[in-house]
Amino acid sequence: MFATTVGRAVVAAATVLALTGAQQPGAPAVGRGDRLYPAVGDPSYDATAYDISLDYHGLGRPLDAVTRIRARALTALDGFQLDFTGARVSSVLVDGRPARFTRQGERLLVTPWRQIRAREAMTVTITHTSDPHGLPGDGGWIRTRDGLAMGNQPESAHRVFPCNDHPSDKARFTFRITAPNGITVVANGLPLGAPRVSPAGTTWTYRTAHPMATELAQVSIGRSAVLRHTGPEGLPLRDVVAAADRDRLAARLALTPGQLTWMEAQVGRYPFETYGILDVDTTTGFELETQTLSLFERRVLLAPERLAAPLMVHELSHQWFGDSVTPAAWSDLWLNEGHATWYEWRYRAEKRYGESLDQQARSAYQRDAANRRLAGPPALPKPPARDQLSIFRDNVYSGGALALYALRQEIGDAVFRRLERVWVTVHRDGNASTADFITLASHVAGRDLSGFLRGWLYGKTTPPMPGHPKWRQGAAPAKHT
Known part of the structure; x- marks a missing residue:
C-alpha cells in the first residue's frame, strides 16, 4: 500500500440461533491474538481454498453471494470462527450438512453437525x-463511478466475504462473478476460459495460481477496458482502465514492462502468473498492491511521470514483498512497506526523478526519532489509534527503508543484494517474520546481525548510521493516513 497524503442456497434444516450475542458451545476464543488486530482470525484451522460466487x-x-471455504482442522473442532460483518447470512453448511451459526460482532460462529477431527479436511459453504453500501468505516468494497473494486487492507476482507481474515492464513482463490451484460469483471489471477454470456448476464471466472492473503483479494466490476500486452519472458500483462482513459493512460501503462525488468534485476523473477494496473475513478487516499x-487512483496515474512512476514501482515491488512473501x-x-519504499527510493534515484538515494535516506533519518516517538519503531508499531488504516504510518515506510539502508551500509551492497534474492526465494508463497529476516541476514552475511538489526527495528531511539557519523535527527515526521 502507498498512502497518498498521498444466493440463493436453501436454508434447509439449519437451526438459526437468535442474534443474542451468546457464544455457542464449542466456539473458539476470540481471534488469533495478533498484537495489532487481536480479534480477527481463528488459529484452529487452515483455510486452503476459497471459491467465491458473486451476483452483481x-x-x-447488495450482491448475492456464496462463499465456499476448503480448510483443514489443526485441532479437534466443536466450533470455529469466520470473520464476517455487515451483511445477511442465510445458511451455513459444513461438508454439505446444515450447521448452527450465530453472529457476534464481526464474527460468524459456526457449530458443525459433528466434531471435526484434528487434521481432517472440511468444506464450509456460506450463503x-x-x-457495498451498508458498512460504516474503512475498507472492503470501494465504490467507483461505474461499479466496484476492493480495498481490503489491512483486515477488511471480511466486510466482503466470510474468511479467516489474517495474513498468516493464505489460500488459493477462485472467483465466479455474474454481472449484467456490458459490464466487465476482472479479479486476481487468470481467467478460466471465456466469459459465459446469457440473457441474464455474463459470468466471469478467475483463479489464482498461487496462495494469497485475504487482504490482497481484488474484484473489479465496471464499464472497463482490459488492455492486454506482454512483459518480460512472455509474462501476460493486463491493465483494467475506464474505456475513456485508454489513450490518456497509455504512457503510464507503457512503463510497466520496463519496471518489471528493473525489479527482476534487483530480486529475481516476478513471482506470479500475471500483472497489471487497475485504474479506479474515485478517491481512496491510497494505492494498493492487490495480488497480480x-x-x-486515476489522479495518481495522471500525475507527472516523476511522481507516478516511483509509486508504480512501490506497488509492483509489493508483489515480491508482501504478496509472495x-x-x-x-x-x-x-x-512489506519498508521494502517497497526502499525500491521506490532506488528507482527514483536511478531514473533521476528526484533526490539521490543518500539524500532520501538522510531525510528519513532526520525524522526517524519523531516517527519512533509518534508511532513506535518499525517492527513494533503502536496499535491503530483512530481506524484500522492508521498502522500505515511513516515509521514502517521510511523507517523500514532506513533500516534496510543501514543494513546495506553495514554489510555492503553485494551481500545485501544476495540477501534480498534469498529472502524472496526461501519464503516464496509463504509467511515470514522479522525474526526470520534477522536470522537470514545473519546467515547470508556470515555473522550475527541480531544486535545491529534489533536496534534499528525495535529500538526506542535511532542508532547512528554506518558510514554517516554526521547525520542528525530533527525533522517532523511525514504523514501516512
Whole structure:
C-alpha cells in the first residue's frame, strides 16, 4: 500500500440461533491474538481454498453471494470462527450438512453437525449477501463511478466475504462473478476460459495460481477496458482502465514492462502468473498492491511521470514483498512497506526523478526519532489509534527503508543484494517474520546481525548510521493516513 497524503442456497434444516450475542458451545476464543488486530482470525484451522460466487445487480444494490471455504482442522473442532460483518447470512453448511451459526460482532460462529477431527479436511459453504453500501468505516468494497473494486487492507476482507481474515492464513482463490451484460469483471489471477454470456448476464471466472492473503483479494466490476500486452519472458500483462482513459493512460501503462525488468534485476523473477494496473475513478487516499492487479487512483496515474512512476514501482515491488512473501503478523508490516519504499527510493534515484538515494535516506533519518516517538519503531508499531488504516504510518515506510539502508551500509551492497534474492526465494508463497529476516541476514552475511538489526527495528531511539557519523535527527515526521 502507498498512502497518498498521498444466493440463493436453501436454508434447509439449519437451526438459526437468535442474534443474542451468546457464544455457542464449542466456539473458539476470540481471534488469533495478533498484537495489532487481536480479534480477527481463528488459529484452529487452515483455510486452503476459497471459491467465491458473486451476483452483481448494479450500483446501490447488495450482491448475492456464496462463499465456499476448503480448510483443514489443526485441532479437534466443536466450533470455529469466520470473520464476517455487515451483511445477511442465510445458511451455513459444513461438508454439505446444515450447521448452527450465530453472529457476534464481526464474527460468524459456526457449530458443525459433528466434531471435526484434528487434521481432517472440511468444506464450509456460506450463503450470504455482500453489501457495498451498508458498512460504516474503512475498507472492503470501494465504490467507483461505474461499479466496484476492493480495498481490503489491512483486515477488511471480511466486510466482503466470510474468511479467516489474517495474513498468516493464505489460500488459493477462485472467483465466479455474474454481472449484467456490458459490464466487465476482472479479479486476481487468470481467467478460466471465456466469459459465459446469457440473457441474464455474463459470468466471469478467475483463479489464482498461487496462495494469497485475504487482504490482497481484488474484484473489479465496471464499464472497463482490459488492455492486454506482454512483459518480460512472455509474462501476460493486463491493465483494467475506464474505456475513456485508454489513450490518456497509455504512457503510464507503457512503463510497466520496463519496471518489471528493473525489479527482476534487483530480486529475481516476478513471482506470479500475471500483472497489471487497475485504474479506479474515485478517491481512496491510497494505492494498493492487490495480488497480480495493483489498484491506483486515476489522479495518481495522471500525475507527472516523476511522481507516478516511483509509486508504480512501490506497488509492483509489493508483489515480491508482501504478496509472495507475506508477513506472519501485522507487526511485521515493515517487511512489506519498508521494502517497497526502499525500491521506490532506488528507482527514483536511478531514473533521476528526484533526490539521490543518500539524500532520501538522510531525510528519513532526520525524522526517524519523531516517527519512533509518534508511532513506535518499525517492527513494533503502536496499535491503530483512530481506524484500522492508521498502522500505515511513516515509521514502517521510511523507517523500514532506513533500516534496510543501514543494513546495506553495514554489510555492503553485494551481500545485501544476495540477501534480498534469498529472502524472496526461501519464503516464496509463504509467511515470514522479522525474526526470520534477522536470522537470514545473519546467515547470508556470515555473522550475527541480531544486535545491529534489533536496534534499528525495535529500538526506542535511532542508532547512528554506518558510514554517516554526521547525520542528525530533527525533522517532523511525514504523514501516512
